[in-house]
Amino acid sequence: MTRAIAAAALYRPAWERDGRTVEGPDEDALTLAVAAAELLPPRPQPVDELHWVGPAPAGADWALPEALDLGHLTLRRHVGEPGSLYRALAAAAAASGPGVSLVIAPEMSGVPPASGPHGAAAAALLLADGPGLRPRAHGGRRHPRGSLPDALTWVRALSAGTGLAVDRPGRLLVRAVRPPPVLLAAVARDLPGVVIDTGPDAAGPPAAGPMIAEALGLWDLLALAEAPACVALARIEPESSVFAGFEATGPVAWTGAWNEAAPPPRRKWSPPAAEPDLRTAISEGAYVPRPRYLENLPARWRLAAARCGACGALSFPPRSTCRACGSSAALTAERLPDVGHVESVTTVAPGAQPTEFDAQVAAAGAYDVAMVAFAPGARLTLQVADLPPGTLRIGDSVRTSLRRLYPMDGEWRYGRKAVPVPGAPAP
Secondary structure (H helix, E strand, O other), X not given: OOEEEEEEEEEOOOEEEOOEEEOOOOOOHHHHHHHHHOOOOOOOOOEEEEEEEOOOOOOHHHHHHHHOOOOOOOEEEEOOOOOHHHHHHHHHHXXXXXXXXXXXXXXXXXXXXXXXXXXXXXXXXXXXXXXOEEEOOOEEEEOOOOOOOOHHHHHHHHHHHHOOOOOOOEEEEOOEEEOOHHHHHHHHHHOOOEEEEOOOOOOOOOOOOOEEXXXXXXHHHHHHOOOOOEEEEEEEOOOEEEEEEEEEOOOOEEEEOOOOOOOOXXXXXXXXXXXXXXXXXXXXXXXXXXXXXXXXXXXXXXXXXXXXXXXXXXXXXOOOOOOOOOOOOOEEEEEOOOEEEEEEEEEEOOOOOOHHHHHHHHHXXXXXXXXXXXXXXXXXXXXXXXXXXXXXXXXXXXXXXXXXXXXXXOEEEEEEEEEEOOOOOOO
């Protein structure tokens, strides 16, 4: 049995520019990917395949499995070009066995392929044996160069390649510079249960002859979130048509910002025209050698702690002995709760920040630092992200998100920051 999409999550940043979401001053493709994956429900089986679609910062091949605690997995990269997401899903669905596949597609603002009117986001999709949204084998048909194929034959090929049928509901996604009206009319006539979704026109001038832009991009998943029995994608080129489809055999758990009819308020800022040169970044504050930084990643990135079997105390960061009773026996790994409560908060005004955060302050201004209690004996001092300074109050609930901290030793250093709890009242 091939695997089907059992769960999918969409993360959208809390920042915007010109009405489109953009990654925040401390976000990149890695942090977007981790944020989306952490929105997924608990996995029924261990992940045995990890696919990444789109842009990836240096080191992402090891950093993403480490951040998600997936063990030593090989990350399969799919170049961020039209159709890469479908190819990644098809490859993940073809896997077999008791494990699950994870496909993650981050999309940055201003990074090709163009992200249309929506902007930056990341999607994470979990594929497992059983019911869900199953990618079908794609089909196609050649036709005379520069002219439309016979409409009846084209609809038959579309149905065979995607599973669209006259007696079942479905949706046909058309992303077109110039949708061929005769073909769309033929679909409406011969497949009356199919809803034709033309969506926004592709960017660029109209091409010579009929052209439907290539298939599945991150934002086409919005249509899959409301999928009927079958969803199809079509691409028409001068010499051929290519089809791909998804068949719903069971419910999918859609979590995250799929439907933003009333989107939350977002902060405004303009990302720099170019990334900083990591080779010339110099730390003027506390220097952390790279081996020590890597040694502490379980605590820095995943909030890993240790529970003592002798006295029940929680030690964070994890230690070889219990911090309460000194016992070294029966220590078990445990992650801190996802949500903590603010015990104190301080605003760091421009000029008071450590030099590592000069670029962040120049882009977004002052920021808050909060003392957050996650469990008895486990308090963390965290920089606050995605909220205007002075917004957070003592007693508020926050969660954590992996974010950029500062460049050091020619690379970005990452760590956890406090962010608002989803669904909490807007400030």
